[in-house]
Amino acid sequence: MVSAGSNGARVLSQAVRPDPHEDGAARPLFDSNLPGLWYQEALLAEVEQVSSTGGFYWNASTDALTCTREVYRILEMDTSATMSMQVLCAHVHQDDLPFVDNMMRRSREHGTDFEVQLRLPLSHQIIKHLQLKGRRQESSDSQLHYLGTLQDVTQRRLSEETLGNIRCELARVARISSLGTMTASIAHEVNQPLSGIMTNASICLEMLGTDAPDLDGARETVLRTIRDCERACEVIARVRALFGKHGGRTESLDLNSVTSEVIALSLCELRRRRVTLRTQLAERLPLVTGDPVQLQQVILNLLLNAAEAMSGIEDRPRNLLIRTETESVDRVRLSVVDSGIGFQPQDAMRLFEAFYTTKSGGMGIGLSVSRSIIESHRGRLWAQSNVEAGATVAFSIPARRLP
Amino acid sequence: MADTALVAIVDDDESMRESLPRLVHQLGFPVRTFTCAEDFLASDCVSRTRCLILDVAMPGMSGPDLKRELTRRGQTIPIIFITGQADEDLRRQLIADGAVDCLFKPFHAMALLKALNAAMQHSTQEIRR
Numbered sequence: 001m002v003s004a005g006s007n008g009a010r011v012l013s014q015a016v017r018p019d020p021h022e023d024g025a026a027r028p029l030f031d032s033n034l035p036g037l038w039y040q041e042a043l044l045a046e047v048e049q050v051s052s053t054g055g056f057y058w059n060a061s062t063d064a065l066t067c068t069r070e071v072y073r074i075l076e077m078d079t080s081a082t083m084s085m086q087v088l089c090a091h092v093h094q095d096d097l098p099f100v101d102n103m104m105r106r107s108r109e110h111g112t113d114f115e116v117q118l119r120l121p122l123s124h125q126i127i128k129h130l131q132l133k134g135r136r137q138e139s140s141d142s143q144l145h146y147l148g149t150l151q152d153v154t155q156r157r158l159s160e161e162t163l164g165n166i167r168c169e170l171a172r173v174a175r176i177s178s179l180g181t182m183t184a185s186i187a188h189e190v191n192q193p194l195s196g197i198m199t200n201a202s203i204c205l206e207m208l209g210t211d212a213p214d215l216d217g218a219r220e221t222v223l224r225t226i227r228d229c230e231r232a233c234e235v236i237a238r239v240r241a242l243f244g245k246h247g248g249r250t251e252s253l254d255l256n257s258v259t260s261e262v263i264a265l266s267l268c269e270l271r272r273r274r275v276t277l278r279t280q281l282a283e284r285l286p287l288v289t290g291d292p293v294q295l296q297q298v299i300l301n302l303l304l305n306a307a308e309a310m311s312g313i314e315d316r317p318r319n320l321l322i323r324t325e326t327e328s329v330d331r332v333r334l335s336v337v338d339s340g341i342g343f344q345p346q347d348a349m350r351l352f353e354a355f356y357t358t359k360s361g362g363m364g365i366g367l368s369v370s371r372s373i374i375e376s377h378r379g380r381l382w383a384q385s386n387v388e389a390g391a392t393v394a395f396s397i398p399a400r401r402l403p
Numbered sequence: 404m405a406d407t408a409l410v411a412i413v414d415d416d417e418s419m420r421e422s423l424p425r426l427v428h429q430l431g432f433p434v435r436t437f438t439c440a441e442d443f444l445a446s447d448c449v450s451r452t453r454c455l456i457l458d459v460a461m462p463g464m465s466g467p468d469l470k471r472e473l474t475r476r477g478q479t480i481p482i483i484f485i486t487g488q489a490d491e492d493l494r495r496q497l498i499a500d501g502a503v504d505c506l507f508k509p510f511h512a513m514a515l516l517k518a519l520n521a522a523m524q525h526s527t528q529e530i531r532r
Contacts, residue, residue, distance in 0.1 A: 188460070188487035195487070195508035196418030199426045202512030206429045221425075228418050268487075271462055 045069060052152035058085060058134060060108045061143035067150075074130065074152045076122060093119035093127065100132075111136050111144050117153075129157040174369045175297050178304060179243050185269035189235045196228035238265050242296050252400055253288050253295065255324055255332055256281040262299045263322065270320065273307045280323040286399035288332055294373045298381075301366040302336040302393050309340030309391065316389065327396045331379075335394035342391045343383065367393075409433040409451055410519065413443050413469065414458040414485070419508075423456065430516050440464035444472065452480050454503075454522035456515075459486035459493070467497070481522035485510070 045068070048054060054071030058064070065083040072079045075091060085104060092100050096118040107114045113135050120128040134148035204221045207214040238261055259281065270277050303322070310318040319339045327333040367383075374381040379397030386392055410432045412423055420436050427434045432454075437443040441464055443455075455473075459466040466484055473480055484497050484505040494505040503525055504518040 184488050184490075187489070191487035191489075191508040192416045193418050195416075195485075195510065196422045198509035198511065199419075199422035203422065203425050203429055205512075206426075224421065228422075231418065268460065271460055276462075 049073070052155075054150045056148050056150065058146040058148060059143055060085075060111075060146055071150050074128070074150055075120070091120050093121050095119070107134065107136075107146070108144065114146075114148075127154075128152055129154045171294065171297065171369050171373060174301070174366060175243055178297075178300055178366070181304060182265065182269060182300075184272070185267075186235070186239055186265060188268040189265065190232055193228040193231040193235070197225050197232070200225040200228065235265075241293065242300065249293070250289060250291055253290055253292055254285065255288055255295070255334060256285055258292055258295050259299055259322060259324060259334065262296050262303065266300065266303050269304070270307055273311060273318070275307050275310060275318045275320050278319065278321045280321065280325075282323075282325045285324055286326060286330075286332055288377075288397050289400045290377045290397065291373075295377070298370040298373050298395065299334065299336075301370045305366055305393065306336050306338035306340065306391075309338050309342070311340075313340060326399075330399050330401070331396045332399050333394055333396040335392055337386065337390065337392045339386075339388070339390040342385050342389060345385070370395075407433055407451065408453045409435055409448065410454045410456065411435050411437065411443060411448055411452040412456045413437045413440055413461070413466070414456075415439060415461045416458065416487075419458070419485075426512055426515065427456070427519070430512070430519060432519065440466070440469035440472075443469070449473075449478060449480075453526045454519060455480045455482045457482050457484055459484050459497075459505075460488070467500075470500070470502070481525040483515075483518045483522055 048068060048070040052070070052074065054068045054074055056065055056067040056071055058066075063084045063086055065085055065088065067083055069079060071083075072081070075088065077083075081087070089097065089100055089104070096116075100116055100118055103114045103116050106112050113133075115131070115133045118130050118132060120130055122128060129152075131151045131153050132148065133151075134146040137145040137147050139145045200221045204218050204225070207218040207221065241261065242265065259279075263277070263279065267277070299322075303320070306320050307318075310320070316339055319337075321335075321337040323335045323337070325333050325335075367381075371381045374395045374397065377397045379395055381393070381395040383391055383393045410427050412420070412427065412434060414420055414423065414436075415438055420438065424434045424436045435446075435448050435452075437446065439461055440457075443449065457466040457469060464472070466486075470482055481503045482501075484494075484502050485508055486493070486505065487508045489507045494507070497505045503522045506514055506518060
């Protein structure tokens with residue numbers, strides 16, 4: 001049903017039936033006495049509003065755009081306004097404009113279907129997030145016709161954003177909680193070189209404090225002091241890299257060196273727990289793309305979990321193996337194998353649930369956060385029982401595509 | 404000079420193994436250094452050691468493990484524990500179990516000297532007994 005707007009713009013419309021909400025009166029939503037076609041149209045109009053999706057018909061050759069009421073409502077335009085794709089695009093956020101323009105030009109020139117996410121700045125600094133889709137229609141003339149939808153996805157986008165923020169925050173909390181576990185280990189790592197510095201300084205004082213100062217000896221001792229300072233700085237740099245507030249930075253990474261950094265910080269903690277660590281880091285491992293802080297967090301989580309799973313084991317060695325390998329041409333895998341208590345098959349699914357924990361001191365978010373981080377790296381993380389004892393938790397992520 | 408009394412240091416940390424013996428030497432004590440408890444036990448130094456400066460946390464046999472092993476063998480060597488973990492409870496426990504002292508890294512040369520002197524006194528009393 002196409003009716004003419006006051007200025008000639010066409011509105012695909014259910015205009016015949018007054019908007020039930022317009023005068024505020026509580027009238028029945030659908031009047032079952034309406035003739036069948038009108039009834040269906042009224043139903044369609046309601047569906048459009050409920051789903052925040054408007055429909056349109058676009059003649060790409062003439063740029064004429066015929067829209068349903070919902071399109072006008074989404075764009076907050078009067079139904080009497082003249083509509084064309086050009087008018088619609090004039091409202092689009094300037095950052096999205098080049099992309100939208102480009103896609104529309106391709107459609108006009110090559111008749112390709114289009115689907116684009118765009119932002120629409122409205123008054124009061126409110127931005128609507130819209131999805132614009134068009135599918136080319138068969139036509140008898142030589143012109144290009146599209147049938148399309150415009151959907152208001154603002155709510156979904158805001159929910160996604162909120163979810164993303166919460167996920168980041170949760171990852172940070174998990175990181176901070178593992179920082180607590182690591183404090184003693186880190187203090188130990190820093191105290192070792194500090195001890196060296198202190199001792200060397202004392203030696204220097206002794207060497208210089210005599211009637212015949214040993215200048216060569218003092219010089220050599222100062223050099224050792226500097227080396228120990230550098231060692232302490234390296235530890236601090238590692239701590240900052242692992243627990244710092246930055247994140248969300250994606251770069252090309254060598255999973256082996258990411259792993260080594262985590263191991264360097266954890267050695268003392270593992271030793272304290274009487275865990276014997278073995279590493280098998282594959283040579284010539286392909287690079288991956290990812291956030292180094294987040295990946296280190298995952299590896300640290302797996303490491304601490306494995307150590308925790310072995311804390312009650314007294315009748316066999318507490319062996320921990322970290323292995324990296326090329327899983328397939330385009331995937332890299334890291335596995336953490338322990339000889340701990342393992343898990344029951346019925347618990348396999350629950351391991352990754354948030355707040356599921358078998359530890360008295362754990363929050364139970366380690367594995368769930370780890371999995372969400374790995375999934376955001378387009379990878380997967382899984383756990384399996386070992387044949388002999390303990391469990392293996394592993395993840396695999398795509399290797400960086402070569403340019 | 405194979406039977407000279409000496410101070411033995413057992414620490415797995417390289418910085419410590421390098422600097423600490425030099426300091427002990429400068430403080431006037433002959434010194435031998437070991438990477439781990441097992442090496443110390445296997446050496447010919449055990450009976451000559453008048454004082455043992457011993458790291459608490461080491462891979463394999465820990466400091467307290469070594470102390471227990473020495474007691475089992477009937478060796479009463481005065482021990483100064485050193486540790487990178489400032490744990491007061493641990494310190495109290497180690498001293499209650501008979502250690503001369505327990506120094507938190509990093510420690511001052513004077514603190515070490517004081518502990519060494521105390522250990523030597525201990526050792527002398529032990530010999531007189």
